[in-house]
Amino acid sequence: xKKIAIFCLFVLAVTGCKxxxxxxxxxxxxxxxxxxxxGSSAAAFLSADTYMSLRVxxxxxxxxxxxxxxxxxxxxxxxxxxxxxxxxxxxxxxTASFGKSIVSIADITNYTDQYRTAYTDGNQxxxxxxxxxxxxATSGVVGVAYRNxxxxxxxxxxxxxxxxxxxxxxxxxxxxxxxxxxxxLLGLTNNGTVMTTPHEDTANKAHCNNSNCLMYHSIxxxxxxxxxxxxxxxLDANCLADxxxxxxx
Numbered sequence: 001x002k003k004i005a006i007f008c009l010f011v012l013a014v015t016g017c018k019x020x021x022x023x024x025x026x027x028x029x030x031x032x033x034x035x036x037x038x039g040s041s042a043a044a045f046l047s048a049d050t051y052m053s054l055r056v057x058x059x060x061x062x063x064x065x066x067x068x069x070x071x072x073x074x075x076x077x078x079x080x081x082x083x084x085x086x087x088x089x090x091x092x093x094x095t096a097s098f099g100k101s102i103v104s105i106a107d108i109t110n111y112t113d114q115y116r117t118a119y120t121d122g123n124q125x126x127x128x129x130x131x132x133x134x135x136x137a138t139s140g141v142v143g144v145a146y147r148n149x150x151x152x153x154x155x156x157x158x159x160x161x162x163x164x165x166x167x168x169x170x171x172x173x174x175x176x177x178x179x180x181x182x183x184x185l186l187g188l189t190n191n192g193t194v195m196t197t198p199h200e201d202t203a204n205k206a207h208c209n210n211s212n213c214l215m216y217h218s219i220x221x222x223x224x225x226x227x228x229x230x231x232x233x234x235l236d237a238n239c240l241a242d243x244x245x246x247x248x249x
Contacts, residue, residue, distance in 0.1 A: 036148040039192025047247025051125035053086030057118035061133035064155040131155040143177040145184040
């Protein structure tokens with residue numbers, strides 16, 4: 001398996017019908033609340049100590065709107081895992097094209113700075129998600145968690161690798177990508193949320209060593225795409241225990 005070694009960025013990759021996760025580590029900008037490093041706001045997302053509610057600002061480029069069931073799965077996951085007595089609100093809308101077929105992390109952060117409108121304020125934390133009409137500069141990548149409150153899903157790549165014969169449904173791929181990347185924002189594994197029991201894959205930092213877990217770096221044999229033909233992988237007991245210990249449910 002090819003590993004990427006650049007900065008503090010988390011990606012979910014797919015090659016053919018095999019999907020794998022690859023981690024890279026960079027220190028993100030820290031000029032304000034929503035420009036810190038990935039995983040640094042784990043407790044803020046999970047607990048109600050500082051922020052009582054969550055607002056999700058989800059944007060999508062033309063033709064890249066996620067499936068309705070994907071948004072339902074996203075809302076359910078957040079409600080099940082985060083202690084937000086003030087509720088979780090998901091707003092989605094179409095926004096501009098990225099304007100190029102391949103984008104870098106710099107392109108993504110520039111786009112975010114231009115189009116993101118909701119930021120953490122008062123007792124409400126925000127999560128920004130964008131569905132891009134572009135492929136990532138690293139071939140096969142379908143999602144990245146960057147900064148501390150942002151995710152980019154490469155919907156163009158997902159649409160090209162799902163929904164066909166012998167492929168997982170688009171809903172399942174979108175859901176798997178979103179939940180995996182959210183897991184990184186929640187500090188999994190051992191990257192902002194302390195482990196209650198050692199279970200980090202030492203060869204693939206910030207990932208779980210359980211091959212059946214949503215946070216595993218790759219799925220052996222048939223790969224995550226084929227696993228998604230049955231069901232979306234879920235967080236294992238160790239990852240769930242970590243989230244609960246850091247203020248989650």
